[in-house]
Amino acid sequence: MEEITLEKYEPGRVNRRAEMIAWFLAALFLASAVVTGICCRKGGATRNDARRFERVLHRKELFLKKEFGDLRAQFEQYAPIEVLHDRSPEYQELGTSEGISIFYFENDILRYWSDHAVPITGRWRSRYGRPFVPMRNADYVSVTRQTEGGLLLGLIRVRTHFPFQNRFLVNGYQPDFRLDQGVEIDFLEEEGTEPVYNEAGVYLFSLDFSGAEPVHRELKAVSALSLFLFAVAGFIGICLVIRRSSGAARWIRMAGTTLLLVAGAVSIMHFGFPGVLTESRLFRPELFAGRSFPSLGHLLVFSILAVSMAVLYYFYSSLERIRNGVLRHTAAGFLFAGASVILLFIEHLITILVLDSSISFEAHNVTTFTFYTLAGLLVIIMWFIVLGLVLDKAIMLIRDDLSVMILLGTLTASLTILLAALVPPHYGNWIAWIGMMLLLGAHIYLRFRQHSRPPFSRFIFLILVISVFMVVRLQQNNEIRAERQREVELVKLSSEHDPVAEMLFGELSMAIRNDSTLSLLLARPFLDIDRIFEHLQRTHFTGYWSKYDLQVTVCRPDDRLYLQPPDDEWQHCYTFFSEMIGNNGIQVGNSDFYFLDNLSGRISYLAAIPFFGSGGEHRVFIELDSKIISEELGYPELLLDKSYTAFTSSKFSYAKYDNGELITRDGEFPYRRSSDFYTSGLQTFEQITVNRYDHSIYNVNDQSTIIVGSPSITHVDNLISFSYIFALNFLVIAIIYLFSSMDTFRLSFNWNFKNRIQYSVAGILFLTFLLICSGTIFFIVRQYRAQHNDNLRSTMRSIYIELIHKVEYEEDLVNWSSEDYYSLDELLRKFSNVFYTDINLYDQEGELLATSRAEIFDRQLLSRRMNRLVYEKLAWGNASEYIHSEHIGEMRYISAYIPLLNSQNKFLAYLNLPYFTQSGELTKDITNLVVAVINVYLILLIVILLLSVFLADRITQPLRMIQHRIAQVSLSQKNEKIRYERSDEIRGLVEEYNYMVDELERSATLLAQSERESAWREMAKQIAHEIKNPLTPMKLNVQHLQRTVEEKKHDPDMIRRISVTLIEQIDSLTSIANEFSDFAKMPRAKNARINLVSKLKNLLQLFESSEKATISLDLGGHRDVPVYADKEQLLRIFINLVKNGLQSIPEGREGIIRIGLEVTADRQAVVTISDNGKGIPEEIRSRLFQPNFTTKSGGMGMGLAISFNIVKSFGGRIWYDTEMEKGTTFHVELPLIDEALK
The missing domain is CATH 3.30.450.20 (PAS domain)
Structure with a gap:
């Protein structure tokens, strides 16, 4: 059986094709990054932007002029209001999409308006007819058209400029003008500004671009994404180059790649280059800032560097090729120790990400998720990938030695908890130890007895372990974070400030000072205090101010105040309030109001507003004290600046108590009227949990108590968090698994029956989830x-x-x-x-x-x-x-x-x-x-997906059993039938298999008989042919001897020569007979456990005295490599191969025989026997393992045919690589004993 030889295998062709694709993509992304970087750095605001602005403005002006022309024509036939009424839906859409509003005046009275957001007054004002119309919150360009009975006014919104901003009110230009909000409007044509004219050529204003953002956000995002993709494609290209290198060249390239990666990370993290990345919000400390990492961007870059290094050395370091057992175990030990450190770093990483950032990591509250939350979670997952690669490499080094694996695993878990307890800030707890044990168990389950690529279903347990670990640590740190936030709220509340009121005081002060009615009331000879109070209350202190008790005091310079008991005295009015402000007052901004820090448990403010008029000097003193439990309508976020909306949080509930009695509360939690239920007041700070709320209690003094509560994290919340984090981990691992399945950018996927069930069920479930959930x-x-x-x-x-x-x-x-x-x-x-x-x-x-x-x-x-x-x-x-x-x-x-x-x-x-x-x-x-529905469906989806993985395994188990039995079917042995008790479709398949086994056994008997007859016929032909060769010269010699006898010649030399020739031919016949006997009468194998190491050592002793060649043995650091075979036949194979190698070495060449042993990833033992002989000629390679009884010089005889049959009977295989005049290597592959016994 011939395998691919060195002459046919071309490993560089496919790799170089992939390299070309990777480098092409890297160049493409780099070009994109450079081009977009140059474009966005040319200045986001240029003369071209001003001209584009002008073109868009002219288009809108021309539209209004045309529209007004059409309206004017229709006004001649129909009532103007009716015409405008018919077009109202169109005009309202125009205001939303184009920022164009249309108004109609009759006799200077507003009769029609298309947009109620534009604050047009009810009467015509001359300023509306000016080309440029600035208003309080927005600027407009106007277009007017006189009609027969009135005036049409069109306003084109240029920009909004609110006095305050929040998530609802955002300053900026109308979107289709495409100008940055930093562009200012000037009314002078100064150098450095760009003038803007209306469609009629009238100067409107100038655009000042000096404060504009120099980078277009869209181009900046494209440039950053292109840089990232360039780095990914470049890294893949480098990995492919390293992959096809070996020896020192590989290590040099790996070292160069390491330096390149470190240099890139240093460039970004310390030098801020490229700026298109480091200028983003990701690199600002407002999101995250730790001691070692000043921003989330720095942490992300460092994590990507770690993953890249881990991938590089995991795939190309080749530690598993270490032959020395001690070195392998030492390397594994260092890797396990490194895994312990990495796990502790992950714990620390989760802690600082939650506690040292403004990013929400409450996975159960998905509404708080942002892009930065996803980035933080991906950072954690990246470090778990690093940890997984380190653990996997360590396990691969020692997986053949279960005892060492258990020992090192136990030591690793113990080291983890030890380091956790010793290394500041003492993160040691049961989570670290259990986490490492579960991770080790998951990796051993993933790799043990699995030498090929593990199926994706085996990763489910690993994903479960990682997800549980992340959820537990995130939940613990979220609780700590919530406690810290409650403490911050306690500090805010203890200061007794009202940020909303303090924001409004400026406007309120100006309104009171400019109140003409109040001035008239103060100018009267006799002051009507009740009338003044009523006027102030109804005019200025309504709405939000209803939450305060109002007290008004009006004094002239010489007036005195009577202080009620217990003081019961008269004091100079100005002096009394001046001392109050001097002792406890803190001025609020530029207003007339002062915050009174009197620790009364209520929020107090005092204003001293002077008035000068015909009635002389007066001062109006206004006191505001927060009410006891106010239930008034809250102030809408729409009217608050974003700095104040950030100050208040709806997440918390709070209550203030004075002398144990509730004086004010806010939020969803129903606090009791007495603080005794929550605290005894003995401790300054306390933490309690009541009704699924966690509360922080601050006993300010003996009288004042403040409580702040936030919802507790429940088991349901943890389940929801687990669902989202498991889904994210599943998605990331699935993408990596899919990517690793790609062979040079082509998918190589095992689409077997079990996978089809799993992926079909998962796909149908996911589609059903989307449809039903939607x-x-x-x-x-x-x-x-x-x-x-x-x-x-x-x-x-x-x-x-x-x-x-x-x-x-x-x-x-x-x-x-x-x-x-x-x-x-x-x-x-x-x-x-x-x-x-x-x-x-x-x-x-x-x-x-x-x-x-x-x-x-x-x-x-x-x-x-x-x-x-x-x-x-x-x-x-x-x-x-x-x-x-x-x-x-x-x-x-x-x-x-x-x-x-x-x-x-x-x-x-x-x-x-x-x-x-x-x-x-x-x-x-x-x-x-919506989130609750998604959470429920997501939990159900994950549960069903997990069940589908295991159910698919159970469903396909009978099929795998049938597959295994079919794979064991052999004509050379009796095949076992399958017993299956259930009555289903599988039962029919099993019965057909059993019937096939019976038929196969009958066919095998007939085939064996036919093959024996065929083999004997073929053998008879070969024997006949080989016997004829020596018989011909024997016949000639005998005939020659017969003539000599008949002629009665006596020639001793001739008789001796004939005798020698006859003996040689007889020996040849004997050799043929012996070889045939060996082939026909191969003894029955007596298989048992054989240690290949000892057999190869015996082989070396047999041939080490050979003078024709130097023989060496490399056991690869193995001491015990057990196989299931016959020891005599196995040694006979090796002896035959070594003899063949010695015979192939030509005269004059120093012979070298190398014997090697290695164990492959799929638990196969491979013995290699190499020589530096002549090689095997092309013409005999195809029939090298077929029986050949030639006795010609250099022939292989029947030894290889016998060896082939013996190896095959052991469940192994034999093949060779050869190169003419350089030598031949024979490979004998045998399964290790556990695989062989299967």
């Missing part, structure tokens, strides 16, 4: 929104009823007031706090009449007009109610409308409930619902 989410969200709309309608009707009770007899709500309510706004604020929703009222023309949230309109986030589509549905379509989706900036919310009618069924106003206060809650509820 359908469930769709219907649940739709149902939830419908239910939410129903609740909104119910709330709206309740408010409607309450309003009707107040205004049912009114005919007009303009300037409405009552004995209890100063204005309609105050009434709406009252209802707003009761029903926990914002309320607006619009008049019959769609203009704002009253609101509970005046800040929205005062800050011009919305105009004082209704949404146009809604207005037309109600006013023109006579709809009884209407629910509509609206938006402010990036915030989308549900808004409900209903006409408000009095007792006589006359129109009063349009009642509007905008849900922007609770839009975040609605989004949160829907998100939580």
Whole structure:
């Protein structure tokens, strides 16, 4: 049986093709990175950007002019409002997509508006007709067109510039202008700016690009991705080059690659090159900063370096080729020790990633996941890959020695827990020890008795171990992080500040100072303190300020104050408040308000606002103290700057106690009215768990106690975390497994029956998961929104009823007031706090009449007009109610409308409930619902996937048994039948197999008889042919001798020559007979356990005295290589091969015979016998192992045919490599005893 020879095998051809592909891709990605890098570095803001901006602006202007021309023509035939009404849906879409708004004025009165977000006043102003119209929150370019009865105004939004920003309100240019928000607008044509003209050539403004971002984000992302792909393709190319090298060249290339990898990492981590990577947010300490790694980007680069090095040395270091047993065990020991250190590093890595970063690693709360969360988890997984490669290499070195494997594994686990206990900061616990034991067990299960590539199902256990380890460590550190966050919240709360109030104080101070009504009240000879208090409360301290108790004191320079008991004295007014501010006051920003640090348990502020007028100097002292348990409507995130929204967190609940009594609380947890249930007050800081909430308690002093709580991490949370982390690990390992299955960019996949079951079930389950999960989410969200709309309608009707009770007899709500309510706004604020929703009222023309949230309109986030589509549905379509989706900036919310009618069924106003206060809650509820559904389906999917892996193994077990029996079917031995008791499809297959065995046995008998007859006939032909060769010269010699006798000649020399010739021919016949006898009468093998090492040593002793060649033996460091064979026949094979080698060495050449032994990865022992003889001629290679009885010089005889049959009977094989005039190597492969006995 001939294998591939050295003359036919060309290993470089395939590798070089793969190298060419890898290097081509690397060059392509490098070129892409360079080109995009150059493009984005040319300056994100250039003259071309200004010209593009101008072209887009001109296109919009021309559109408006054409549209206005069409409208003007239609106005001549139809009423303008009717024409505009028909186009309202189109114009509203135009405002969303293009930033174009259209308005129509009649007699300078606004009659039509397409966009209620643009704060246009109800009357025409001359500034609207200017080419450039700046407003409070946005800038516009205007286009106007006079009509017969009015004026059309089109506003093109250029940019937004809110006084504060958050996730809803973001400054920037209209997207289709494609300008960075750092570009400024100037109104002077200065050097370095680019002028912009309108379509008519009128100068509008100049664009200043000096503050613009110099890099386009899209190009930057493409450049960074190209660099990463270049590094990957280049690394693959280098690995392929190393793969086809050997010896010293391989080690030199590996060392060069190592230096290259380290240099690249150092360049990024220490020199910040290339900047396209290091300038990204990934390399900023705001996300993560540790002692050793200043950013998540540095940690990611270091991890990629570690993985690259591990892959490089795992595949190309060839440690398993070490022959010396001591060296192999020593190398394995060092690798196991390294694995212990790596596991402890992973533990430390998880700790610092959770505790030293602002990234959320709460896997159960998937809504907090970001790209950076994924990057952090991938870093952890990369180090587990490094750990896996190190452990796998160590196990491969000692897998043939189970006792050594167990010993080193136990020592490794013990070393892990020892290092964990000794190395600061003492991370030692049972997780480290159990984690290492499970990882070792997983790798031994993966590799033990598995010499070929393990099936993917064997990796499931390893993925389970890694996922459990990650979940446990993440959960432990998340609990520590939550405790630290609660402590930070305690510190914030103990300072008794209100960040929202302090943000609003600046505007509030200016509003009070500029309050003309207040100035008139102060100018009166006799001050009406109650009137001043009422005015301040209703005008300035509504809405958010309802959570504070208000106290107002007005003093002239000489006024004195009476202090109630226990002081019971009079003090100078100015001096009293000045001392209060001097002793406890801290000024808030540039406002007139001071924070009072009086440790009262309540948040207190004091303002001293001077007024100078006809009534002389006055000072208004305003005191604000937080109420005891406030239940007012919260301040929407929409109106808060992002710096203040970051300060508050909805994750926590808190409570403040004064003298054991609850004075204020917030959040979802229902704190009790007494602090005695939570703390005795003896310790300053305490930690408790109550009702699935973890609480941190801070006893500030004997009177004040603050408690902050956050939801505990439950077992369900851990199960959800495990599902997501297992899915991520599964995906990463599956991609690596699939990639490793690629042979030079072509998939090489074992698509057997078991795999087909597993992958088909997994594919169907995943598809079903997507369909069912998507359908469930769709219907649940739709149902939830419908239910939410129903609740909104119910709330709206309740408010409607309450309003009707107040205004049912009114005919007009303009300037409405009552004995209890100063204005309609105050009434709406009252209802707003009761029903926990914002309320607006619009008049019959769609203009704002009253609101509970005046800040929205005062800050011009919305105009004082209704949404146009809604207005037309109600006013023109006579709809009884209407629910509509609206938006402010990036915030989308549900808004409900209903006409408000009095007792006589006359129109009063349009009642509007905008849900922007609770839009975040609605989004949160829907998100939580969707996440819960995904979590449930994901857990079910993973459970079913795991079951499918094991069920597929059980289902295919009978098939594997049949496959194994079929593989053992042999004509040379009796084949065993299969016993199968179940009545299923497999039963029929088993019966057919048993029938086949019976038929095969009968056929084998007939075939053996036929083969024997054929063999005897062939043997008879060969024997006849070989016998004829010596008989011919014998006949001639006998005839010659007969003539000599007849002629009576006496020639002793001739008789001697004839006798010698006859004897030689007789010896030849004898040799032929002996060889035939040996072949025909091969003794029955007596197989037993044979140590190949001792047999090869015996072989060396037999031939070591040979003078024709030098014979050497290389046992590869093995001491015991057991095989199942007949010792006599085995030694006969080796002797025959060595003799053949000696005979093939020509005269004059110093002979060299090398005998070698190695054990392959698939547990096969291979004995090699090499010589430096003449080689085997081409013409006889194909029949080298066939019987050949020639006695010509150089013939092989029947020895190789006999050897071939013997090796085959042992379950092995024999083949050779040969090269003319250089020598031949025979390979004898025998299974180790455990494989042979299978």
